[in-house]
Amino acid sequence: MALRDILILPDKRLRKVSEPVKKIDSAIRRLVEDMFETMYDAPGIGLAAIQIGTAKRIVTLDLAKKDEPNDPQVFINPEIVWSSAEKATYEEGCLSIPEFYDEVERPAQVKVRYLDLEGKSCEIEADGLLATCLQHEIDHLNGTLFIDHLSKLKRDRVIKKFAKAAKRAAETA
Numbered sequence: 760m761a762l763r764d765i766l767i768l769p770d771k772r773l774r775k776v777s778e779p780v781k782k783i784d785s786a787i788r789r790l791v792e793d794m795f796e797t798m799y800d801a802p803g804i805g806l807a808a809i810q811i812g813t814a815k816r817i818v819t820l821d822l823a824k825k826d827e828p829n830d831p832q833v834f835i836n837p838e839i840v841w842s843s844a845e846k847a848t849y850e851e852g853c854l855s856i857p858e859f860y861d862e863v864e865r866p867a868q869v870k871v872r873y874l875d876l877e878g879k880s881c882e883i884e885a886d887g888l889l890a891t892c893l894q895h896e897i898d899h900l901n902g903t904l905f906i907d908h909l910s911k912l913k914r915d916r917v918i919k920k921f922a923k924a925a926k927r928a929a930e931t932a
């Protein structure tokens with residue numbers, strides 16, 4: 760297992776559309792292990808493979824509460840096959856946009872089809888935080904960030920702030 764660096768806004772790789780996984784082999788299993796190690800270390804409750812620089816359609820999640828045992832979940836090639844008309848608003852964060860949080864409105868319930876680590880086709884109906892996280896992570900696989908759901912004014916402000924920070928870091932490196 761390896762702890763991997765998380766890409767930070769405005770890294771252009773975060774805007775890539777990730778490729779479907781064709782075969783679940785040892786390289787994919789190692790990537791999933793690295794994703795969990797990186798996600799737990801951050802700490803975060805979700806991660807898309809592109810956030811560690813690998814443009815494959817893989818998502819890891821663990822929504823267990825602090826006093827509960829870990830509940831690692833892997834979604835390979837996840838697709839939203841149904842979304843509710845009802846909407847829900849959650850305050851979202853993103854490991855690629857550290858320390859910025861804002862409310863995002865999304866479908867309250869979704870049905871997601873995906874492969875598990877054994878390559879079995881599965882479906883899950885999600886609501887609450889699970890529905891929000893799945894949509895947030897599937898957005899990552901399509902190069903979309905949660906700030907894209909905010910007003911242009913807010914989005915541009917955040918991008919500008921992170922671009923400035925990246926420039927300063929590059930100058931002092």
Ligand code: K1U
Pocket residue numbers: 802803804805806807849850851852853854855891892895896899
């Ligand atoms: O995709 C990511 O960057 C991970 C992100 C997932 C997410 C959080 C909230 C709403 C939608 C999607 C995070 O994990 S941000 C960190 C976070 O929410 C958290 C971290 C530690 C404990 C509890 C929450």
Ligand code: ZN
Pocket residue numbers: 852853854855895899
């Ligand atoms: Zn994110």
